[in-house]
Amino acid sequence: MTMIGRCWTAAFGLLLTTAACGSSDTAGAGTDVGRIDRAPTPASEFTPVELEATVDRLIAMINESTIEPMQMVILLKNLDTFFEPIATGASRAMGELGVTGNVLGPTDQSGDPTTSQDLQNQQIEQAIAAGADGIGISPYGDINAAAVDDAVANGIPVVTLDTDVATSKRSLYVGALNTSAGATAGETLLPMLPPPPGTVLIHGNIGSDWGDGHARTQGAMQVVKAAGYTPLVSQAAFFAGEAFDVDWMKGQIQSADPPVVGMIGLFNISYRCVMGADAAGIPDVPIVAFDFDLRTVDYMRQGRIKATHTQRQYYEGYLVPYILYGIRTIGLDATREVLAPLMDGDNRVNIGLDVVPSGKIDAYNSFLDEIGVGQ
Known part of the structure; x- marks a missing residue:
């Protein structure tokens, strides 16, 4: 196994004991309702209003449920450049939810795509072994289908983001169409x-x-x-x-x-x-x-x-933990119903796209700064 592979294995060793920091409590077998307290997003010309409203509706539904503690893992191809806002969004959502989990990926992609793909499949296997209750993944494509299906066969819902494995049994895809x-x-x-x-x-x-x-x-x-x-x-x-x-x-x-x-x-x-x-x-x-x-x-x-x-990477990462949490607490069908304004068909969540003219760079940078993912 490569050094990156050993590091990932060590990270999964912490999966069961590392909890994201947030406003929620996960102790006990079943928790009180109304426990998610999400801070409002600052208003901007670039704020995705419908997407924000959909997250609030999902939280309202979850808050009506009695839930169990949850472990999840978000697997990305990388943790820097393009994927850094995704990691930020996912970490923030897990903190708000108070779940146990990690956002994992190498800080630099391997020069060999096959190695990166194999390592990602190992991550899925390790998540299954670590007892994850939900997996979010930015996959490489059909090469990940068997590993995704193995997770689903073990009772673990999988949500893809940014890229998809439509041939797999994943529950939903989140990203731009x-x-x-x-x-x-x-x-x-x-x-x-x-x-x-x-x-x-x-x-x-x-x-x-x-x-x-x-x-x-x-x-x-x-x-x-x-x-x-x-x-x-x-x-x-x-x-x-x-x-x-x-x-x-x-x-x-x-x-x-x-x-x-x-x-x-x-x-x-x-x-x-x-x-x-x-x-x-x-x-x-x-x-x-x-x-x-x-x-x-x-x-x-x-x-x-x-x-x-721009593909709203922050929102790709932010929405996935909430969807996984929704699937666990209110079920996949109810989660789909809440997500209906964003859905394209039965299994694709369209987060939309921002068109940023060169004259709007500063305005867009200000928006990114406000949500904590500025350049």
């Missing part, structure tokens, strides 16, 4: 483009093996194509490295026919689109991005990236 998210990015870019013809390079995902990335890419492609432009996908190289990614984009831009007139980045490494444009000699091409990486924000301040689309 990727096809519509990609389409939104395309619609943001269109007003910035010259009339067609022209090529729009999409820094996305070509293969269907990563369903979420593929769906987001397809959403962007559909909007671009419907508007009369030629979509060209450059495969985002998460594991091959930045230099490889930029060089690949450069080659595609230089060989595009008709010429590239705009670029869309669909993931947290969207800032690389600026590097690709510079390498290909088209520094003035309009670019829209995804997520709020510091490098993306820097390029926005320089006017190089015109807008970004």
Whole structure:
């Protein structure tokens, strides 16, 4: 086992004895009602009003129940950069709920995706062995399906976040709906483009093996194509490295026919689109991005990236412990009913998407500061 694997095992050894700090008591077999006291979220133009109201309704339902103490674990691909707000939200929710649990993940992803995937499956096995009552996970895809199903077979509800394993028996997925998210990015870019013809390079995902990335890419492609432009996908190289990614984009831009007139980045490494444009000699091409990486924000301040689309990572992390808690206390069907305003179908919770123009960086940063996840 790797050092990371040993550290994760040690963390699970603490799972049964480490309680999140909050306003609730979990001692005893069954507790009094009305015990969750959630602090109000500061109002902002970026506050997701319906999502906030839904959390309050779920808390009201839970507070009418008599509950048992609960252990849960939230498993993330990482604990920094993109995933840091998710970890913050999950930790805060567990503190408010007073549950026993941890948010786990390596501080740096392995350069080998297979190793990371295997280690995450080990985490699920360790959560089962540690007696977890609920698991939230940001999975790698279908490679995690068997481990998720094993948890469910052991009576442990599983909620996925950010990415999904739709082929598994997980209870719910929480996050942005990727096809519509990609389409939104395309619609943001269109007003910035010259009339067609022209090529729009999409820094996305070509293969269907990563369903979420593929769906987001397809959403962007559909909007671009419907508007009369030629979509060209450059495969985002998460594991091959930045230099490889930029060089690949450069080659595609230089060989595009008709010429590239705009670029869309669909993931947290969207800032690389600026590097690709510079390498290909088209520094003035309009670019829209995804997520709020510091490098993306820097390029926005320089006017190089015109807008970004954030996935409300904090709320992804924050909502999952409440959903797991709801499943345990009031049941899955009742939890779904409360979540109905956010539901797409029977098993997907859509937390929505924020479109942040470059001129709104400071306002958005203020909102993030207010909820405790500022840059």
